[in-house]
Amino acid sequence: MLRGHRTWEFENKPVIISSATVGGPFEANGKIADDFDLLHEDLWLGQDSYEKAHQVLLEQACERAIEKSGVPKDNIQFLIAGDLINQITPSSFASRTLSFPYLGIFGACSTSMEGLALGAFIVNGHGAKYLLTGTASHNAAVEKQFRYPTEYGGQKPPTAQWTVTGSGAALLCGEGMGPRVTSATIGRVIDMGMSDPFNMGGAMAPAAVDTLEAHFKERQIDPSYYDLIVTGDLGKIGHDVSKELLKKHGIELSEEIYQDCGLMLYTDDQPVLSGASGCASSATVVYGHLLNRMKAGELKRILVVATGALLSPITFQQNETIPCIAHAVSIEYGGGY
Amino acid sequence: MLRGHRTWEFENKPVIISSATVGGPFEANGKIADDFDLLHEDLWLGQDSYEKAHQVLLEQACERAIEKSGVPKDNIQFLIAGDLINQITPSSFASRTLSFPYLGIFGACSTSMEGLALGAFIVNGHGAKYLLTGTASHNAAVEKQFRYPTEYGGQKPPTAQWTVTGSGAALLCGEGMGPRVTSATIGRVIDMGMSDPFNMGGAMAPAAVDTLEAHFKERQIDPSYYDLIVTGDLGKIGHDVSKELLKKHGIELSEEIYQDCGLMLYTDDQPVLSGASGCASSATVVYGHLLNRMKAGELKRILVVATGALLSPITFQQNETIPCIAHAVSIEYGGGY
Structure with missing residues (x-):
């Protein structure tokens, strides 16, 4: 399992039996729009705050991934998730909706692979048959928290980046077809x-x-x-x-x-x-x-x-x-x- | 390994080969002061912000746990840690000081056992020989973030609780003596x-x-x-x-x-x-x-x-x-x- 000091090799090679992605209106105009399972026209996703919209992004990515797999929801044993918002509330509140046993993580934008690494380790070691991992970000929720109010219209230098509104989730299993x-x-x-x-x-x-x-x-x-x-x-x-x-x-x-x-x-x-x-x-x-x-x-x-x-x-x-x-x-x- | 839907039984029973705790001045007057490895008289720990003091609490608990074990620092493979502060910066900044490969987690006050559960799973599954897990909180840093400025002297109802200034860390190993x-x-x-x-x-x-x-x-x-x-x-x-x-x-x-x-x-x-x-x-x-x-x-x-x-x-x-x-x-x- 352990290879060197900090690398794990998974001898049972956990399978991503399904995955799903959700995006916002800006992502709908992007280069890989066709690869999204669901694209929203409304940045609010019909919610009354950007944080709640953020939460719904993760819920939808998880729900789509489960639907695509055909695995009954009750069989999912763990959700490993996190995000950039203070106290990762969008992930925790999404876990409340989804009601899976939940391990909250934080790695800023490395959260996706922190979750996949931990999830694969757990499935590889027979700690779960079905385990879901995912993360999300919401442009307006993140801008509001980390930078200036967007209403200021503050200019940014060319080194700055654009926070994606979207979510991706993967369902892992010890066996099955898939990557x-x-x-x-x-x-x-x-x-x-x-x-x-x-x-x-x-x-x-x-x-x-x-x-x-x-x-x-x-x-x-x-x-x-x-x-x-x-x-x-x-x-x-x-x-x-x-x-x-x-x-x-x-x-x-x-x-x-x-x-x-x-x-x-x-x-x-x-x-x-x-x-x-x-x-x-x-x-x-x-x-x-x-x-x-x-x-x-x-x-x-x-x-x-x-x-x-x-x-x-x-x-x-x-x-x-x-x-x-x-x-x-x-x-x-x-x-x- | 898996027992039921969300319980893991660790067949190799990872050992807590050492652990350490650090506390602040209020904890020094508490009921279990004798059980702390280190108690600080100064709530600031000599730092210029409460957040940095928070970070130092975790660093010291980790360092003491390692010292007590006699394990060379270079042999520690992973640190699993988290805390209540936005973006768990005290844990991440402590990881910068300690320089171990790092998995950030968030479970609010459940973080201690989230870390121990994940750490034990990884050591049990031969994903690490030595793994450190810990968490910390700092009364003033947490009050400042979650409640009113302490200078207001706002009164609290009898249902409210007092945030501990302190940190605890445990060093896990697949073998050895200990709980x-x-x-x-x-x-x-x-x-x-x-x-x-x-x-x-x-x-x-x-x-x-x-x-x-x-x-x-x-x-x-x-x-x-x-x-x-x-x-x-x-x-x-x-x-x-x-x-x-x-x-x-x-x-x-x-x-x-x-x-x-x-x-x-x-x-x-x-x-x-x-x-x-x-x-x-x-x-x-x-x-x-x-x-x-x-x-x-x-x-x-x-x-x-x-x-x-x-x-x-x-x-x-x-x-x-x-x-x-x-x-x-x-x-x-x-x-x-």
Whole structure:
């Protein structure tokens, strides 16, 4: 199971028997709109607060994933979920609706892969037959909490990113058909002294590189093992920084193989500055677009390195730098694994 | 491993090879002051913010636990931690200092047992040789975030509780000497429609009862299996409510066997109203006082049901009720397990 210091190899290769993604109106105009199971025209989702809309995003992604699987709801044993909102209330309130035994997690935008890593570990170790994991973010709820009131119309520098309104959930099972979770590398907190919350991509890049390096070393594989390696939400700036850092560490990845979820969601004419961010960036791209490509036979082995900036408005106000983390999970489909 | 729907039985019985607790000046005057490894006279811990003091509490508990074990720091593979502060920054910043691969969790005051349950699962399943888990709370940091500025001197009703300043951490290993983690039952979110944030104990009691009932049923044991069953921080009011509810469900527990960590920390003349609360309530009582009593041979089998109120100031302002959760973990020492 353990391989090296912080990498798990899952000998039973838990299966993602189904997954689902939900998006908002901005995502409906994006590059991978067709990959969403449900797209909302209304940013409020008919709720009276953005936080409640945020909660409904996660509920719907979980419900769709369960529906698609055909597994009776009563058979789902655990939900592992988290998000960026204070005290992760959208996830906890969604768990109240869904009523599954619940493990709340927090890894900022790395939450998607923290949940998948833990969920795969539990299913692999026969701690659950069916386990659901997911995360969500809501542009307006997150902007309101982390930045200025949107009504101010404050301008942002080109290094800033756009928080995705959406959710992605995956249903894991010890057996069945579908893409399999084969390994996970857990991140360390890396802080290179950056303090600009409008350049999270740049701050998070070293954490992604640290985890990638550990993953290849501990799993004793070459990056070429994967058809695609995606980071979570580094955006243009962070993606470039990470490529340079990887090169310095002797890891050269082509543009075709090394990509970023934050650059896959929106079209070039959508005003997202450096790219997408938020918990739903990697969750919607991986649990929608990428799993679809795997099922279509386009990709056999992918590695997802979800990145998270572990700051808060208070730590920023207290002049702290930004501690970052990245968790990597490999998903494989077809072939000899 | 899985027993019933949401209970894990750990066949390898991960060992708590060491643990440590840290407290503040108020805890130094409490009932179990002798059980703390370190007590601070200064609520600021020499830091320039309460949030940084909060972070230092966790760092010190982790460092003391490692020191006491004699395990080289480099051998610790994972830290599972979380707390009540927005974006759990004290835990994430402590992880930056400690530099272990890190899994952030959130379960409000149930965080202690969420971490111990997940940590024991991972060690039991050979996902780590050495794994650290811990949590902390800081009275002033939590009051500032959840309630009124303390400078207002706002009066509280007798149902309110006192947030513990402290931290507890436990170092788990697959082998060695010490109390062993034998099982865990994961909580569901239970919300009985209570909305008064000054009566968290009453709100959380039904979640504790739900988890206790599931634990006895799924593990197929009688409550008398345990020498002591402790809830996390129900306080006087919540403890009484839970006893009544248990009785209604046919579970009668004596006052000697069924207790609450929130009633064990402070003396009767400390002004804590209904009792202690906060992540450190169960963490300091269990990882200090109770493990000491186990090692002294006074207790052989205990069950800890850490309770958490998953609300936030925003959900309260939005007129939401309080969703609650409770995670139960059994610890056994000596005898035939």
